[in-house]
Amino acid sequence: MSKQFMFNALREAIDEEMANNQRVFVLGEDIGHYGGSYKVTKDLHAKYGDLRILDTPIAENSFTGMAIGAAMTGLRPIVEGMNMSFLLLAFNQISNNAGMLRYTSGGNFSIPLVIRGPGGVGRQLGAEHSQRLEAYFQAIPGLKIVACSTPYNAKGLLKSAIRDNNPVIFFEHVLLYNLQEDLPDNEYFLPLDKAEVVREGSQVTIITYSRMRYHVIQAVDMLVQEGYNPEIIDLISLKPIDIKTIITSVKKTNNVIIVEECMKTGGIGAELIAQINDNCFDDLDAPVIRLSSQDIPTPYNGKLEKATVIHPEQIIESFKDLMSLKI
Template identity: 45%
Template structure:
């Protein structure tokens, strides 16, 4: 095992998949000579050349469309979109082409493309670089949507996504690229489906994905100091959602908090509560509680930015609410 940064894990996955299959290419803005905004492709341009590590113009719809066409012709492109805000420009090709081509062709055509993109609030990148749009992609039939919480998933999910014949959206987080964690020295694949219990508990279930999993884990430590056993569930995949693991955890703890950095309206938290009420409503001893961002564009001002997004204390307060301690 080696401890590496999130960005290093992504770079390693790129390197291994590029070496494994000559049909794998990478495309995006500044991913070549510059090595990527977050260093996730650093050194790969020099190793594999301009035909496989392709610097593109600032034209997300165009190069995503080119990647989709290439994937239908036998290539396996990894598309990097610098910020999930800019993925809005590529929605036509992703939703109307990539997500639908297998169904509309009766299974005769597939689209094995991967789109990587960071979302979430970093440090004063303001509203146009801080979107959380997971709910938009998870509502689209035909797409897979995954959200790696650390280096191991960032590495293993990317490798699995490249070899998957479905279009896969990998949503990273701008604040996580320097996060460190252990990754096996040997080649490892991580599943593109299934939630994971990352801390076992009995009194309350804390559900998160991507960055919010870490808020849940920190809140669980504070709850433990109060004598509360919190179970932490990482959704990992937002499409498909692992309904069974959610149900089993809630049936064990009978109380649940869903934490996300996204706004609440029509969000991931809303969908999870729908799953819980449909699958295990009578297991609940208290109403589910959501922790989420304020319903405003993300402010540039640092203090306002911090006030607009949830933190560990918000998750803790929500847990105490469902436990009836406030």
């Protein structure tokens, strides 16, 4: 076991997969000599050279399209978005090409492609650098979507994503790169379609993902001190959603709170509510509570930025509101 930062866990995953398979390569802006904006590709250029750690121009649509073409020929590209918000410039390539080509070619092509990078609300990064694109991409057929949340799952999930024969959108939160955790010395992989039950409980199922995992844990730590017993599920897989794990939990707790950094309108929480109502309506004692970011561009002002996202106090209040209904 060795303690690693999340950015280094991601780097180790890429390094191991590049060493294992010469078809794996990385492309993106400033990933070579500079080592990436968050140092996920630090020192890899010196090890693998220009053709496998490929610095690109500022042209997301072009290099994403190139990566899709490379995947069609049998290579396994990893696209780093310097900020995932910039990949809106490549939305056409991701939706019309990456997501569809396996189907529209009648299965003649597979697209073993990973698109990864930082996103989410940081600390005063401004509206254009603070977007949460998971709901944008969730509607695209043919994609898998993963949101890592710990150094351990970041490494295991990225290794699995690189080996998957489908296009995977891999979300990393900009504020989680400096998390540290002990990682196994042996090689390991984690499934791309499974949620994690972070804490087992009996009263309310709290569903979350990415950075909000830690806001939920803070809230639950305080609730446990008061004698409550919540259950926490980290979705991890945003597409497909691991609805089986959620159903099992809801049948036990009969109440659900969703905590997300995504926007409320059309967000991941909206899809979760639909699936929970489809599968667990008769098991619910109360309507699902959804705690989401406000439907506005993220302000640059620090206090206003903080006010747009959910914090532990709001989670505690919502939990106690649900518990009051049981009395």
